[in-house]
Amino acid sequence: MEKKMKRMATMHRLQVTGLELFYQQGYYNTSIDDILGKLSLSKGAFYYHFQSKDDFFISIIQNLVVQKVYGTLVQPIEGKEDPFTAIAQCFEVSLETAEHNELDRGFVLSNFMAEFKGKNPEIMEYFKDVLKVWEVNLISSLQKGKSDGYVDRHVDSSAVATYLISSYIGIRALMVEGNCRTLRYKYMMQLRHYFKMLANKETA
Amino acid sequence: MEKKMKRMATMHRLQVTGLELFYQQGYYNTSIDDILGKLSLSKGAFYYHFQSKDDFFISIIQNLVVQKVYGTLVQPIEGKEDPFTAIAQCFEVSLETAEHNELDRGFVLSNFMAEFKGKNPEIMEYFKDVLKVWEVNLISSLQKGKSDGYVDRHVDSSAVATYLISSYIGIRALMVEGNCRTLRYKYMMQLRHYFKMLANKETA
DNA sequence: TATAAAAAAGACTTATTGGTCTGTTTACAA
DNA sequence: TTGTAAACAGACCAATAAGTCTTTTTTATA
Structure with a gap:
């Protein structure tokens, strides 16, 4: 139960920050590292939850x-x-x-x-x-x-x-x-x- | 006299193709090599005429x-x-x-x-x-x-x-x-x- | 034709990117 | 407490970017 919550929470944080940066700087001009840096997360976290940058954006x-x-x-x-x-x-x-x-x-x-x-x-x-x-x-x-x-x-x-x-x-x-x-x-x-x-x- | 003409001609070709691609794909998503490739020109040509990508765009x-x-x-x-x-x-x-x-x-x-x-x-x-x-x-x-x-x-x-x-x-x-x-x-x-x-x- | 400057070629450098992979931590169940 | 899978860390890779630098080719002029 708690596990599912944590998954959702991290995904949501990534999505919110992702949209924020994609909106401000453009999709192609925002790197995944930009988003991860703002959240103090790592590549491992990102690709554990999302298949690719495009997949991530579609979920957003x-x-x-x-x-x-x-x-x-x-x-x-x-x-x-x-x-x-x-x-x-x-x-x-x-x-x-x-x-x-x-x-x-x-x-x-x-x-x-x-x-x-x-x-x-x-x-x-x-x-x-x-x-x-x-x-x-x-x-x-x-x-x-x-x-x-x-x-x-x-x-x-x-x-x-x-x-x-x-x-x-x-x-x-x-x-x-x-x-x-x-x-x-x-x-x-x-x-x-x-x-x-x-x-x-x-x-x- | 002819020299000045050639300079202008090359610059103009670069600008026209540059605007075309910048417009179609976006500025940050278009590389200088994209433009040069379309014109069969080289990096040397580009940076001989323009100081930087930004400078180039302003001229456009x-x-x-x-x-x-x-x-x-x-x-x-x-x-x-x-x-x-x-x-x-x-x-x-x-x-x-x-x-x-x-x-x-x-x-x-x-x-x-x-x-x-x-x-x-x-x-x-x-x-x-x-x-x-x-x-x-x-x-x-x-x-x-x-x-x-x-x-x-x-x-x-x-x-x-x-x-x-x-x-x-x-x-x-x-x-x-x-x-x-x-x-x-x-x-x-x-x-x-x-x-x-x-x-x-x-x-x- | 000789020559010097203009124009262009293209290999190279440094930085950044999306994505992979292996290893480590965390949290829950038995 | 211990085993197991989820969650995450971060080094690494191949590709691509802007920009530099040295070398070669053109071209006008003396």
Whole structure:
């Protein structure tokens, strides 16, 4: 019993630190020794738990990245009545968090996707899946918003979702070059304008 | 005279192939030997012309990246009457080009910025400058659009520019995971809606 | 043509990488 | 307490990286 716990604990520590460094420095630019050094662990420990660096990274995606994206961008919107208010609020929180995080390097998914594209199609698939979950949830949130009278009937939910995801990925990328506060302000302002346009005018 | 020409020619070949590979595989994941191999050149040639890999890359930014961004995203808008039509047209062309380019890896600038952030502040500055040029041109184009009666007076040109840049960076990042045609279509649709909202209603 | 400088070749050095392998420690069960 | 397997340490290996250095080839000019 205790054994299994220890195994899990070490694996988890490795994964957390691994994601931290992969995110900050990039996957290919982070060595396994970098991670091990930070945890005072040895090669033996690493290869006892994981088959390879790639295998290790895939476990990180499945265990940490998925939950991170879901908890940040999906859950905060789920179940809310007005999708526009919910999405705007969710984005605002996320951008504020990034703004106050000195070590922010942009949106995890898009960074990794840029790094792995054309190099590791298998890993790319995992990222696509995570993106898809986000997209699907945005769409269904918007569709529900139509039924509930918040979203104009003529709105193309799928296209709006794409546009939202694009702009979010972009603003996160822009924010890594500093000036976060201003950027966030400008972005949120235009986002809310855009939403106002898509809102159901009859109810409003 | 001929000597100077040969020097320039070799340097240029190295830079073009360098940018190609750096863009496709990432800077840190591309070795100098990769570039030299593609050109059948040797280490001696490289270090005769450039002091270091970083120095080489900076010369690429100054000579190729700047012009690429300018030619793709600034020039096509400059001087046009209606900024919204011009920008939409410019984005559409750019996205179509990316779509038909099998080797597209997203927007050069944002990719590199993600890779260099926190690692090489000097190089980051160069990217910031290029972005700034783009932003400034977008803003002045929108401002001019106000005078010419295309853009609503109440529009915050600076915020719109930020929003445009964000969404463009994002859609380019999204398109690397495939499905480009649909993504472009959805994106352009929403972009034009957004523009319609910002247009001067009196003239229209 | 002779020659000196420019341009390029390519072997070499040093550092780092992912991964292997053997040996040691730790923790639990009998 | 002792045996056994899990957990980990760390030396080692082959491959690859950026950068150096000496040597050779080109090329322009006197």
